[in-house]
Amino acid sequence: MSFGGLLSAKAAAEHRVVLPRSLVPGSVRTSIAVYPGPLANMTESLARLIQEPSGCFEQTSSTTYPMTMAQQYFQTHTGVNPELVASAREKLERGYQRLVGYETSEKGYEWFGQNPGHEALTAFGLLHFTDMRQVREVDTAMLERTREWLLQQRDGQGGFNRKRRALHVWVEDADTSNAYILWTLLESAGQPASQAKALSREVASLKAAAAKSTNSYVVALAANTLALAGDTAEARTLMGRLASSQGKDGVVGGATQSIVGSSGETLNIETTALAALAWMREPAYVGNVERAMKFLAESSDGGRYGATQSTVLALRAIIAYDKARASKLTPGLVRVYVDGHPVGEPVRFDGSSQEALKLPDVSALLGTGERRVELRMEGARSCRTRWRSPTTA
Secondary structure, three states, X not given: OEEEEEEEOOOOEEEEEEEOOOOOOOOOEEOEEEXXXXXXXXXXXXXXXXXXXXXXXXXXXXXXXXXXXXHHHHHOOXXXXXXXXXXXXXXXXXXXXXXXXXXXXXXXXXXXXXXXXXXXXXXXHHHHHHHXXXXXXXXXXXXXXXXXXXXXXXXOOOOEOOOOOXXXXXXXXXXXXXXXXXXXXXXXXXXXXXXXXXXXXXXXXXHHHXXXXXXXXXXXXXXXXXHHHOXXXXXXXXXXXHHHOEOOOOOEOOOOOOOOOOOHHHXXXXXHHHHHHHHOOOHHHHHHHHHHHHHHXXXXXXXXXXOHHHHHHHHHHHHHHHHHHOOXXXXXXXXXXXXXXXXEEEEEEOOOOOOOEEEOOOHHHOOOEEEEEEEEEEOOOOOEEEEEEEEEO
């Protein structure tokens, strides 16, 4: 079992653990960690995510894109293990060389570099290379011709071509594909408002499609896209629709399909992360952002947030949230309780704490039946931290 959430001085965080009667004595192990800020969480996540890139374009991105996003975060924060950053940088370099090798002879990108290029995969690559540009050198000419190739895929009706292939396709409908490609074109543009003018037909088409769409994923993409395009009024309208679809658990419901054909938890993560990115543009949605971030924090498992797309979008939301809400930590203590009884000594943190705080193993207190595991913060007035506790039996 693995669970987590947000902990604050105002409210304890708790989880009820239920173990079966067939439990073998001594077979339970617990590991509880508190992350004073996103840096601690991302540092530990990156340590688990660092892998040698391999496979096709999408498989290579599954390792290099999370490292790209983490490197962005580390550039603006101190206290990161230099050896960890250096290892990630080396593997990111090899990943970049693999990725650019999948550009097709007719331009654009495909899983193994075979013509014709895939429109949505190329859009994904354009966004990845643009993000990567913030942490390493990226071939400018390649970026320009990739963008130009995508622009050439416009169908003249306000959308983009969707050429069919025998292998390696993402299962997306026209609205999903058009929304994703248009969002990446504006999100990766140096001057999105200027780019939006050149894509006015596509922007208008997405606006109309989003107004009728029952897919929250498309609505979230459109909210971000229209905000980038300068259509603030319509973007706010779509943000309001997303807010009405958000549950108490922070999840934005109503998504039926994403660009990669996700379902279940990964689709929820992608949609909620996109909604959070849109809401962060408007102060009125602070409460919605907080609930969304709580859900994303609870979704982390071994440093990943589901599949590649959901992990990338979750990290993008976390980095944006950190920039918008960054503040100095108030010193305090964190202590773990089982059924209301304290376990071990409290763990202290202060304004400079950047490593994960390890709390005592409570496995000896988890017998058969239900037990309440609780974390309480003492002394801090306003700090909010993430916590995660994997339990195995």
